[in-house]
Amino acid sequence: MKTKTSERIIYWLMRGVTYFIVLVIAYIILDIVWNGMPTISWKFLTEMPRHSGAEGGIFPAIIGTLVLVIGTIVVALPLGMATAIYLSEYARRGRFTGTIRLAIMTLAGVPSIVFGLFGLGLFVIFLHFGASIIAGALTLACLILPTIIVSSEEALLAVPKSLREGSLALGATKWETIRTNVLPYAIPGMLTGSILGIGRAAGETAPILLTVAAFYLPELPKSIFDQVMALPYHLYVLATQHPDAAKVRPMQYGTALVLIGLVLAVNLSAVLIRARIRKKYRW
C-alpha cells in the first residue's frame, strides 16, 4: 500500500514540474506575442530607427543579427566538424584526448561575458579588427564551438562501427571510409545540434556587446570590418539605456518578438534539413 502511495506522489510531482515549466515558457512567449504584435508592421521590419530607436524600425538590427549568424556558421561549423571528426575517428583514446574533451566541456560552461571579454582582447584589440562584424562573428563562433563539437561527435559515434569496418575491409582508405560511409549518415545529427547552438548564439548579448554591437547606427554595414546593430543588444539598450524606457516599451516587445521569431526560424531550418537528409539515408 505504502509503495503505491509513494509511486503516486512521485508521478504527480514530476508531472507537476513538467507542466509548470511549460506554463512558464508559455507565459513568456504569450506575453511577448501579445504585446509585440501591435508593433510589428512592414515599416517596423524594414525601416531605419529614428530618435535613438524610440521611433522607426529595426531593420539594421535584423540585418546585423543575420549577418552575425551567417558569419558564425561560416567560421564555427567547419572548425567544429573537423574537430569532431578528428576526436571521434582519428584520435586515440588517451590522456591527451581526455584533456581536450575536458577542455571542450569546460569551455561549454564558461559564461558568455567571458567570451565577450576574450573576443575584445584577442580580436578587437590584439588583432586590430576593432569592433566589427568579423570580431563579433569570431567571438560568437568561439562561444558555440563546444556545442558544435560535442553534438557532432555524438552524431559520428552513433554511426555503427560495422559500417566503418565493412568499408575498410573493401580496401577503402580511412578518409574514403569517413567521407563516403560515415559522414553522410552523421551529417543530419551534426547539423541539427550545431544549428540549435547557433540559434542560441543569435540571442546572445554579452559576447557582441564588447566586440561588434553598435548602440545606435541607423545604416547598413559596408564591410565585415564595420560595426552593426544587433537585435539582442538593441533590446538591451531600449530596455535599460533609453531615457524613457516606459515610453519605448512597444518597441522593446516588437524587437523581442522579432528576435524570438528569428531564433525559431533558425531552429526550424535545422529540423527541415535533418528531415530532408534523413529521408535519403537511414539505418
Add this chain to the structure above:
Amino acid sequence: MVEDVHQLSGLETKVEVTNLNFYYGTVQALFDISMNIPARQVTALIGPSGCGKSTFLRTLNRMNDIIDGTRIDGRVQIDGADIYHNGSNVVALRKKVGMVFQKSNPFPKTIFDNIAYSPRLHGTKNRHALTEIVERSLIRAALWDEVKDRLDRSALDLSGGQQQRLCIARALAVDPEILLLDEPASALDPRSTARVEELITQLRNDYTIIIVTHNMQQAARISDFTSFFFEGRQIEFGTTKKIFTTPREKQTEDYITGRFG
C-alpha cells in the same frame, strides 16, 4: 605440428603463416601459429568462443590494425609476400583479401550502391562498367534473381540472409583472391544458412576461402581443410576428413565429439 598436408595432396599454398603471435595490449591472444593455407580450397577454423580464431582471421587482412594497442610478431605471407612488411600496402591487401563479417553490415544505401561502393572508390566511374560489375557480383553471390528488379531500393529492406549474400557480393565486386568469412551464417535461420553454404561451395573453385565457424557440421559439410584452435593455440590442422574422423590430438577429438566447447 604443421604436417605438409598440401604436399601430400599436391596443392599450392596461398597463405603461409609462420610463428605468429598476437597481443591485445599486454594480453597475448595467439601463440606461435604456423599454418599453410592452400589455394582455392575451403579452410575452416573451428574452436570454442574466445579461442582466437576470429582474431587470427583478422590478422590475414590486417583488420586488427584498426584496434588500438594491438601488436603482432611472426610472419604472414600471401603469395610469398609478407603482408606486415614495412612497405606493404594495406589497401591493396584488402582488395586482394575480401572479408564478410559475422553480423551482416549492408551500408544504408541502395543495393546497387552497396555493390558499386568499392569499384567506385577504386576508380571505376563509368556507369556501364559499374552496372556490369554489380550484375556479375550479384549473380556470383546467387542473389541476382531475387533483387534484379529493385537494385535502386535500400539494401536494408532485404532479409537477413539476403543481406549477408549482398555482403558477399560486395566483397566479390573487388575481385579478391581470398575470402575471409567470419561466422557468416551464425545469425541466420537454417534456410538462409543452407543458401550461404551452397554459395560457398559454388565459390570454392575460384577463391581461397577461409571460414570461421562455430558450427561443426557446417565445417564438416563445406570445408576441405580444418584447423582446430584452443586458447590461442592451433591444436591441429589437417584435411577436414582426417580431423573429423581420426584426429591426432585428444583435445580435438573431445571438442568434435562435443565433450567441451
